Amino acid sequence: MNRFFDETICFYSNEFRVFYRxxxxxxxxxxxxxxxxxxxxxxIYISKESYYSSSVTFTYNCLHKKVFGEEIHKLENLCKSKDYENLAKELKISVEIAKSITSIYAVNIGNSPLHEDITNEKLPFYVHYQFSDLKNKDLLMKSIISYLQHLPQGKKRMKEILEMNLQKISFYKRQSLLLDSIKISLGKKRQNSHNDLFGINIKDLFEISERYDQEISRLKTESSEKQTVDVFSIDVVNFYNKDEWLLKNGxxxxxxxxxxxxxxxxxxxxxxxxxxxxxx
Incomplete structure (x- = not known):
């Protein structure tokens, strides 16, 4: 065994000397x-740029996630083509701030492009963006959130949901008024609160009325608070320094x-x- 190691060391030593010569x-x-x-x-070093990066995690309500992916993909293409005027118009920011955006894209929970996701699983998605000026971080985050929450197709769908909820509220209110009149009529005729009258238990009517009131309250809350997307979490801002890349990898x-x-x-x-x- 020792001879094998000695021969191995000798072989590599000779090869190293030959390589050195x-x-x-x-x-x-x-x-x-x-x-x-x-x-x-x-x-490569000159072509690279130092930048800040962050991401926002969204949950969605009334549109398919692919719709949001396509809208962010549109912003991504504007950013790649350096069409800062239209990018600024879409995000409702100044052209100067739009020029600070170096990248923006959306992925699903499996880190695949969101605009290619046609699955029906209602899982959160992520919007990642990179920018060069730290002072723009809050404004960019708010503009991206506002952009997804005010999509035309989202507004249309939210209007449809609102109208549907108002119809339901109107229906439950009518039913609740009808139950109230029945309860008043039965209350006058019943002799014992624990006995049924014509096979109707007045306690059941009170329970139904309470469920109607709860449903009306839920629909009102949903109509006033529901957005096409909701922010689930916001990541901290990270800094990518090209000098560090040079020292660590370059x-x-x-x-x-x-x-x-x-x-x-x-x-x-x-x-x-x-x-x-x-x-x-």
Missing amino acids: FIIQEKIKVGFIAFIGFIILLG ILYYFLFCIASFLMLFWYKKLYENKRSDLL
Whole structure:
């Protein structure tokens, strides 16, 4: 076993010395590869931007989640095409603030694009957005929430629900008045509150009236508070610094690129030398 380890260490030591001599001999090529890698890293670093990111979790009521996904996808396309005037118009913000938005998109609970989700599971969805100016964070959050809560198709559906609820309230009120008149009439005729009159228990009528009142109260509350979407939670703002990316990942990628390129060059030279020696 010791002999195996010694031979292994010896083998890798010899290969390292050969590779080191190769680096020294081919220092011009090696330097050129290192320079190319540096230029690539510099280009990636310059193209990146530092930004802030946050997200809002929504629950929805009367429209399919795909509708909200399509509306956010429309904003996403405006952002990608740098059409800041229309983006500002949609979100009801200034063009300058719209220019600070670098990305916006919506995903479902499985992190898939929301505009592609046609499932009927009524689960929360997320709107992620990135921006370059921290002072705009509150205004952007409010504008995104307001945008989804005031969609034209949402307003139309909410109007239909409101009209339906008003009809139900009117029906329950009429039934409640009818029950009140029946209770008054039975109250005058009954002799004992525990006995039925014509097979009707007046206590049942009171219970029904109470259920009607509860339903009227519920419908009134629903009509006054219900939105097309409700905010479930708001994430904290995170900062993405491209300098941190350079220190954590960029330099590592640079060294991996250089080492992989050097090994490829080393392998190619050895292959060329072996073929040349075979020909001789």
